[in-house]
Amino acid sequence: MKSYVFPGNIEERILRIAGEPFPYMRTALFSEIVKDSERMLLELIHCPGGRVIFYTASGTGAMDAVVTNYVSLKKKAFIIAGGSFGYRWKSLCEYYQVQNEVFEVPFARDIDYAQLENAVAASRPDVFLCQHHETSTGQLFDLKKISAICRKHNVSLVVDAISSFLSDDLDMEELNIDICITSSQKGLNIAPGLSFLFLSPRILQTDFLHKSYYFDFAENLKNLERGQTPYSPATSLFMQLHARLKENVVLGVDKIIASVRAKALYFRELCRQNGWEIPAEVPSNCITGFFVRQNGDILFNELLKQDIFIMPGGTPCYFRVSHLGVQSEEDLDDLAMRIKEIEYR
Numbered sequence: 001m002k003s004y005v006f007p008g009n010i011e012e013r014i015l016r017i018a019g020e021p022f023p024y025m026r027t028a029l030f031s032e033i034v035k036d037s038e039r040m041l042l043e044l045i046h047c048p049g050g051r052v053i054f055y056t057a058s059g060t061g062a063m064d065a066v067v068t069n070y071v072s073l074k075k076k077a078f079i080i081a082g083g084s085f086g087y088r089w090k091s092l093c094e095y096y097q098v099q100n101e102v103f104e105v106p107f108a109r110d111i112d113y114a115q116l117e118n119a120v121a122a123s124r125p126d127v128f129l130c131q132h133h134e135t136s137t138g139q140l141f142d143l144k145k146i147s148a149i150c151r152k153h154n155v156s157l158v159v160d161a162i163s164s165f166l167s168d169d170l171d172m173e174e175l176n177i178d179i180c181i182t183s184s185q186k187g188l189n190i191a192p193g194l195s196f197l198f199l200s201p202r203i204l205q206t207d208f209l210h211k212s213y214y215f216d217f218a219e220n221l222k223n224l225e226r227g228q229t230p231y232s233p234a235t236s237l238f239m240q241l242h243a244r245l246k247e248n249v250v251l252g253v254d255k256i257i258a259s260v261r262a263k264a265l266y267f268r269e270l271c272r273q274n275g276w277e278i279p280a281e282v283p284s285n286c287i288t289g290f291f292v293r294q295n296g297d298i299l300f301n302e303l304l305k306q307d308i309f310i311m312p313g314g315t316p317c318y319f320r321v322s323h324l325g326v327q328s329e330e331d332l333d334d335l336a337m338r339i340k341e342i343e344y345r
């Protein structure tokens, strides 16, 4: 099996951890794993003095938590919608009846930042919701520009960095981000099931709302003081997470990102050679979205028959290949060759 979807191919040594016995959660041993994981996550995203809430939930669970505990405190949200993940912010705000305004960004385009600033100035929101990388299109947004606009207009910045964490540069402190979200099955390259909510030190004293029992920030933060989660965590995933983080901290963020980037650039050169158009204006390192010329209707299933997973893109002939996880140049050569063979059948 070869995986070019999330989380990608995982090393045997990390995979095996999920099959091993795991500690009881209410022990000092497990508390140490939680505390150590929190310390390493804060280091990797550069959020000194911040906190990390661990949820046994997929990334959308953490997005939901942000809206119920934090965004609902605010009068008006401003949302960047450049694809399906942007619209997820919108549907969460609608679901919880938070007043919101959407700034639509065309498929795979970058934001027009001057226009954005005008829209923010006119809308006068108090919280800004966006993705760093809109995973449905491969487009990476410029957080430095977004951050500057939020600072100038005094808007709290919340970033879904689920698919950019550890694949593109992200410094939470420098960018003045109040809340960031990531999850286990993307850049951390372990199984899905855990998500992480980073709170900047600036907002830790906030009187968060209590509208979601399981996701309650205050209850989770209280338990975190002793390295615990209020309810049963996905313990074996925590063991994989801890092992992964220890390796990541030794490698360092720059090396991790450089490695993802090298795979992305290699594959994009193969796309160029094959005439597969890459629509993203500023592509993230995380995935490559591209158009094949024909046979898009059979490509996904034909690769599946060969035990290869790529992501369908929701648009005819458009596909996405993830660059997270174990992936060699030979693997990518082989993948491109197989796609080409199916394309010209």
Ligand SMILES: *Cc1c(COP(=O)(O)O)cnc(C)c1O
Pocket: 058, 059, 060, 061, 085, 131, 133, 134, 135, 160, 161, 162, 163, 183, 186
């Ligand atoms: C993967 C992803 C999510 C979360 O999806 P889940 O299926 O709930 O884990 C949210 N936002 C972005 C940008 C993503 O890439």
